[in-house]
Amino acid sequence: xxxxxxxxxxxxAAYGIPVPRERVAATPAxxxxxxxxxGLPVVxxxxxxxxxxxxxxxxxxxxxxxxxxxxxxxxxNMTIKGLKVQKVLVSEAVAVSAEYYLGITIDRAAxxxxxxxxxxxxxxxxxxxxxxPEKIIRTPIDPLLGLLSFQARNAGITMxxxxxLAQQFTTIAQKLYRLFIDRDCxxxxxxxxxxxxxxxxLALDAKINFDDNALFRHPENESLRDLTSEEPAEMEAxxxxxxxxxxxxxxxxxxxxxGLAMATMDLIKRYGGEPANFLDVGGSxxxxxxxxxxRIILSDPNVKAILVNIFGGITRCDDIAQGLLLARxxxxxxxxxxxxxxxxxxxxxxxxLENSPILFANTMAEAVRLAVTKAKEAR
Amino acid sequence: xxxxxxxxxxxxxxxITGRDGxxxxxxxxxxxxxxxxxxTPGKAGQEVEGVPVFDSVEQAVRATGADAxxxxxxxxxxxxxxxxxxxxxxxxVVCVTEGVPTLDAVRAIAVARSRxxxxxxxxxxxxxxxxxxxxxxxxxxxxxxxxxxxxSRSGTLTYEIAANTGEFGQSTVVGIGGDPVIxxxxxxxxxxxxxxPETRAIVIVGEIGGSDEERAAEFVKSYVTKPVFGFIAGQxxxxxxxxxxxxxxxxxxxxxxxxxxxxxxxxxIEVVYEPEELKDRLRxxx
Numbered sequence: 001x002x003x004x005x006x007x008x009x010x011x012x013a014a015y016g017i018p019v020p021r022e023r024v025a026a027t028p029a030x031x032x033x034x035x036x037x038x039g040l041p042v043v044x045x046x047x048x049x050x051x052x053x054x055x056x057x058x059x060x061x062x063x064x065x066x067x068x069x070x071x072x073x074x075x076x077n078m079t080i081k082g083l084k085v086q087k088v089l090v091s092e093a094v095a096v097s098a099e100y101y102l103g104i105t106i107d108r109a110a111x112x113x114x115x116x117x118x119x120x121x122x123x124x125x126x127x128x129x130x131x132x133p134e135k136i137i138r139t140p141i142d143p144l145l146g147l148l149s150f151q152a153r154n155a156g157i158t159m160x161x162x163x164x165l166a167q168q169f170t171t172i173a174q175k176l177y178r179l180f181i182d183r184d185c186x187x188x189x190x191x192x193x194x195x196x197x198x199x200x201x202l203a204l205d206a207k208i209n210f211d212d213n214a215l216f217r218h219p220e221n222e223s224l225r226d227l228t229s230e231e232p233a234e235m236e237a238x239x240x241x242x243x244x245x246x247x248x249x250x251x252x253x254x255x256x257x258x259g260l261a262m263a264t265m266d267l268i269k270r271y272g273g274e275p276a277n278f279l280d281v282g283g284s285x286x287x288x289x290x291x292x293x294x295r296i297i298l299s300d301p302n303v304k305a306i307l308v309n310i311f312g313g314i315t316r317c318d319d320i321a322q323g324l325l326l327a328r329x330x331x332x333x334x335x336x337x338x339x340x341x342x343x344x345x346x347x348x349x350x351x352x353l354e355n356s357p358i359l360f361a362n363t364m365a366e367a368v369r370l371a372v373t374k375a376k377e378a379r
Numbered sequence: 380x381x382x383x384x385x386x387x388x389x390x391x392x393x394x395i396t397g398r399d400g401x402x403x404x405x406x407x408x409x410x411x412x413x414x415x416x417x418x419t420p421g422k423a424g425q426e427v428e429g430v431p432v433f434d435s436v437e438q439a440v441r442a443t444g445a446d447a448x449x450x451x452x453x454x455x456x457x458x459x460x461x462x463x464x465x466x467x468x469x470x471x472v473v474c475v476t477e478g479v480p481t482l483d484a485v486r487a488i489a490v491a492r493s494r495x496x497x498x499x500x501x502x503x504x505x506x507x508x509x510x511x512x513x514x515x516x517x518x519x520x521x522x523x524x525x526x527x528x529x530x531s532r533s534g535t536l537t538y539e540i541a542a543n544t545g546e547f548g549q550s551t552v553v554g555i556g557g558d559p560v561i562x563x564x565x566x567x568x569x570x571x572x573x574x575x576p577e578t579r580a581i582v583i584v585g586e587i588g589g590s591d592e593e594r595a596a597e598f599v600k601s602y603v604t605k606p607v608f609g610f611i612a613g614q615x616x617x618x619x620x621x622x623x624x625x626x627x628x629x630x631x632x633x634x635x636x637x638x639x640x641x642x643x644x645x646x647x648i649e650v651v652y653e654p655e656e657l658k659d660r661l662r663x664x665x
Contacts, residue, residue, distance in 0.1 A: 050619075106481055106485070106559055106560060108559050108560060108589045108590070108591065108626070109589075109590065109591070109594060111484075111485060111488050111489070111560050111561075111562075112485055112489065113485070126630075126633070130633075142489070143482070143485045143486055143489045144486070144489050144490070144493075181482065184480055184481075184482055186481060186559075211480055211481045211482070212621075212625065213454065213478045213479060213480045213481060213625060214480035214481070214482065214483075216454075216455060217455070217480075243622075243623040245617075245620050245622065247615075247617065255535075256535050257533060257534045257535030257536060257623075258533065258534075258557060258586075258622055258623025258624045258627060259531070259532065259533020259534060259535065259536030259537070259557070259584070259586050259612045259623075259624070259627075260533065260534075260535040260536040260539055260612075261622070261623060262536075262586060262587070262612035262613040262614075262615070262616060262622055262623075262627070263536050263539070263610075263612040263654070265613075265615045265616070266612060266613070266614045266615050266636075266652075267653060268615075269614065269615045270652065270653070275615055278616070278620075278622055278623070280623040311518075311521070311535040311538050311539050311542075312518060313504070313516060313517055313518040313521075313534070313535060313538060314399075314516055315535075342542075343518050343520065343521065343538070344518055363655060364539065364653075364654060364655070365653060365655050
């Protein structure tokens with residue numbers, strides 16, 4: 001789960017990580033009064049849950065109150081990478097003498113958190129990692145010991161070349177680590193961490209991603225969720241325990257298991273079709289869940305054929321068949337349905353669907369080929 | 380031979396009285412696995428499928444000599460269950476539970492490694508050595524005894540791939556799990572398969588996200604002499620969208636299928652693009 005910069009900064013502040021003085025605004029008038037309170041000039045920053053807003057023109061400086069209003073109006077009318085800007089962060093303008101990067105994430109290979117620091121701040125850290133990996137100071141953290149003082153200090157000295165500043169850095173890094181652990185984050189990032197004109201380090205930007213699997217023990221995160229940034233059909237699916245991602249093709253697919261679902265999409269593409277979605281019906285899928293899956297896919301007008309690919313294990317094929325029958329009762333299925341059902345109770349499933357117009361295939365390849373052909377015929 | 384589990388494995392089931400735990404205890408027993416104990420706190424003295432239930436893993440191990448555990452407890456309690464199994468001294472812990480918080484997995488795996496215990500998973504289908512033992516949830520019909528070692532991040536895709544090994548069958552199939560942090564990596568399994576005399580070829584089933592496949596490719600280049608085949612799911616996956624598994628996400632241009640396929644090819648791994656191609660490819664190499 002991602003949260004906005006202004007929300008992340010509030011959490012930073014609660015942990016004692018220095019941030020600029022700032023206010024969030026949803027209208028030009030709110031931005032104006034925030035600027036009056038903070039003092040001019042201010043920086044206005046679009047609050048969207050995607051990267052690259054700077055390049056898109058979503059971060060601008062304003063020197064007068066009139067300018068604050070016009071710039072805010074402009075930013076609030078923007079759509080960045082498909083997401084409508086709903087809020088603007090009004091921030092005091094800070095004199096910056098150097099920009100750094102500081103982040104903590106999970107190193108999958110080391111199976112542990114890692115502290116990342118770099119003097120090449122302000123740009124996409126992934127770019128730095130790709131082009132000049134030597135500019136990133138990686139400090140592996142022992143999860144049983146946490147981030148040790150000497151580790152943070154050494155990273156700070158290497159990056160800042162100044163022991164005094166490294167002390168400030170150590171404090172910030174340790175607070176950031178505490179936050180990372182306390183709130184079950186998958187990423188915390190300060191980019192840039194800046195050195196201000198008066199010689200102190202400040203988090204000019206803030207990014208926090210929470211581990212979705214740990215949200216159950218963080219009810220405080222629910223109020224931070226931005227529902228406007230989520231696809232409604234994807235939300236509905238999620239609530240029912242389905243994993244659905246909408247894509248742009250015309251072959252809908254219902255599959256059990258994420259890996260098999262991806263492999264099915266790949267095969268559709270390989271045979272000249274385009275998948276309309278990713279959909280994993282999950283392990284123990286009931287007929288109701290299956291019927292909902294069909295309904296969600298049918299709500300996409302692009303869909304011209306639906307492929308059901310099930311390798312039954314915990315998932316019982318007869319449950320899937322019952323779900324298909326239920327979906328047919330609930331809605332008019334206007335497109336051909338191709339089913340490939342193997343594994344647990346496949347014979348029962350075939351018996352249930354004997355008199356339905358569903359087309360059967362024995363193998364995954366055969367099913368995909370048929371679905372792609374049917375989708376093409378429908379055009 | 381096989382890897383990780385065989386006929387002598389003495390298994391205990393954590394969360395045995397739950398719906399999934401009870402069902403799979405039955406299935407594993409029917410397959411021939413020695414399921415010797417179950418654990419559910421507060422349910423000691425009961426029996427599930429003829430298997431005695433204990434309050435703690437420690438009691439179960441002491442009473443039955445169990446040396447492996449499989450975990451079916453809900454995600455909120457799985458981290459604790461993992462640590463309980465590690466502290467009780469079993470050698471192998473398979474965590475089927477999906478949705479375990481990453482930091483819980485990180486902590487449990489760190490402790491397990493310091494004590495020489497192997498964790499497989501979380502969020503995995505488990506391990507099967509066909510004809511010998513099954514410690515997992517996979518449908519038995521997809522597998523048969525043989526010579527191909529399969530290691531996979533997926534569940535049902537693993538069954539699909541295993542079912543396409545044709546007449547060669549499988550020595551052991553390991554589902555390592557789809558989470559960002561897992562106890563047993565591709566490399567761990569590659570090493571075991573390379574050293575297992577019964578295994579004659581290895582199939583790696585990878586997917587988008589992370590760089591486990593790239594590291595596995597490096598390892599194959601330097602260590603593995605047996606024929607290795609690779610399959611990668613998610614070539615059509617868009618970036619920044621989590622494809623079901625917590626670990627299956629392309630972020631900032633890394634973790635793509637194309638990168639992984641290139642890494643496989645550079646390491647001499649034969650890339651398979653459709654599950655059904657696999658048996659023909661095996662025929663040309665074995």
